[in-house]
Amino acid sequence: MNRYRVSVVHCDAYDPARVSKALAETLAHLNVSFQPGMRVLIKPNLMSPVKPERAITTHPVVLEELCKILKAAGVEILVGESAFYDTDRAFGVCDIAPLSQYAQLINFETQPRRFVSFGGKVGDVPLPEILFQVDCIINVAKMKTHGLTGVTLCVKNLYGCIPGAIKQGYHKTLPDPRSFSRFLIRLQGEIKPQLNIIEGIVGLEGEGPGASGQPIRSSLVVAGASAPAADIIASEMMGFKPDEIYTNRYSGIRRNEIETVGNGRDVRMSFKKPLSANFPYLIYFTSFLPKSQISFNRERCVRCGLCGEKCPADAISIHPGPECDHRKCIHCYCCMEVCPHSAIYLREHWFRSRLKKFAKMVVKM
Ligand code: SF4
Numbered sequence: 255m256n257r258y259r260v261s262v263v264h265c266d267a268y269d270p271a272r273v274s275k276a277l278a279e280t281l282a283h284l285n286v287s288f289q290p291g292m293r294v295l296i297k298p299n300l301m302s303p304v305k306p307e308r309a310i311t312t313h314p315v316v317l318e319e320l321c322k323i324l325k326a327a328g329v330e331i332l333v334g335e336s337a338f339y340d341t342d343r344a345f346g347v348c349d350i351a352p353l354s355q356y357a358q359l360i361n362f363e364t365q366p367r368r369f370v371s372f373g374g375k376v377g378d379v380p381l382p383e384i385l386f387q388v389d390c391i392i393n394v395a396k397m398k399t400h401g402l403t404g405v406t407l408c409v410k411n412l413y414g415c416i417p418g419a420i421k422q423g424y425h426k427t428l429p430d431p432r433s434f435s436r437f438l439i440r441l442q443g444e445i446k447p448q449l450n451i452i453e454g455i456v457g458l459e460g461e462g463p464g465a466s467g468q469p470i471r472s473s474l475v476v477a478g479a480s481a482p483a484a485d486i487i488a489s490e491m492m493g494f495k496p497d498e499i500y501t502n503r504y505s506g507i508r509r510n511e512i513e514t515v516g517n518g519r520d521v522r523m524s525f526k527k528p529l530s531a532n533f534p535y536l537i538y539f540t541s542f543l544p545k546s547q548i549s550f551n552r553e554r555c556v557r558c559g560l561c562g563e564k565c566p567a568d569a570i571s572i573h574p575g576p577e578c579d580h581r582k583c584i585h586c587y588c589c590m591e592v593c594p595h596s597a598i599y600l601r602e603h604w605f606r607s608r609l610k611k612f613a614k615m616v617v618k619m
């Protein structure tokens with residue numbers, strides 16, 4: 255029985271008319287409408303202050319066309335984010351600032367907070383109070399690979415609701431990708447976005463989600479009322495087995511419970527996976543293998559020190575170039591995420607690399 259519906263619409267350019275048409279089709283597939291006077295909060299992915307062409311952040315044309323649709327329906331619009339660093343600058347560099355003609359731009363770091371009890375090691379998680387005051391949250395993620403979680407789509411995008419540097423601390427509390435992914439699933443259940451859109455017109459493959467990944471023309475807009483259901487379909491289209499992604503697994507949603515609609519529903523791509531990705535069918539086995547090591551490209555590095563500042567395990571020291579203490583590294587890949595110059599890469603352990611080739615051969619047989 256299909257309990258969830260996910261819309262997949264083809265859209266191959268950031269042309270306002272084409273994007274607007276794709277969004278209108280998406281809303282129609284999901285029977286979504288907005289009433290005058292509603293307060294709607296859009297949560298984009300503005301991970302860091304980088305230009306939209308890098309395909310790291312939600313493209314401003316998608317956000318603007320969504321704002322136009324909401325404005326025409328008489329909705330009060332808010333756009334909220336807490337980037338990995340420098341959120342106010344991210345609004346400018348990601349070309350989001352012009353949206354202020356339609357919406358109020360909110361830096362979550364400056365907002366009153368509500369503490370939500372997660373119990374255990376995590377304790378009380380601070381979230382911006384505004385999330386609980388609006389009538390509807392629209393989560394607009396970017397289609398990207400991710401070193402720690404395999405992909406970053408709608409579920410992971412909500413991690414950006416946690417204000418400022420507090421985010422990094424959870425990597426230290428939950429260094430294992432499985433416990434971190436369970437935390438993400440719980441977090442989306444607390445935030446409860448009513449509409450979840452994945453902007454995959456140009457996605458990011460390889461060593462995402464930051465500047466070390468490469469843009470890939472994927473020409474899709476994927477959306478659903480359920481964030482994990484939208485992620486399951488999007489990760490499948492990116493070439494992952496849905497179960498390779500822990501957040502998909504822990505969502506409790508099975509692939510056969512999801513109905514897909516739209517002219518892009520049969521698309522299958524092959525995004526380059528991050529070196530740290532799980533092996534298809536062998537995901538628990540993957541975690542016992544030697545991890546790939548953080549390495550630095552000395553020619554690209556400008557010695558800005560950002561990687562050291564954002565490393566939750568204090569594993570990077572700057573002298574004045576960055577050095578990683580591999581004994582301290584918890585493999586969260588925050589440093590790769592934050593480096594604006596793609597100067598950090600993973601050096602894969604030889605055993606892992608050979609075993610991965612072998613596993614691929616076996617899976618193809
Ligand atoms: S590796 Fe990147 S983030 Fe780290 S110091 Fe060099 S340029 Fe800055």
Ligand code: SF4
Pocket residue numbers: 548564565566567568569570578582583584585586587588589590
């Ligand atoms: S060195 Fe990089 S991957 Fe290792 S703990 Fe620090 S930020 Fe995470």
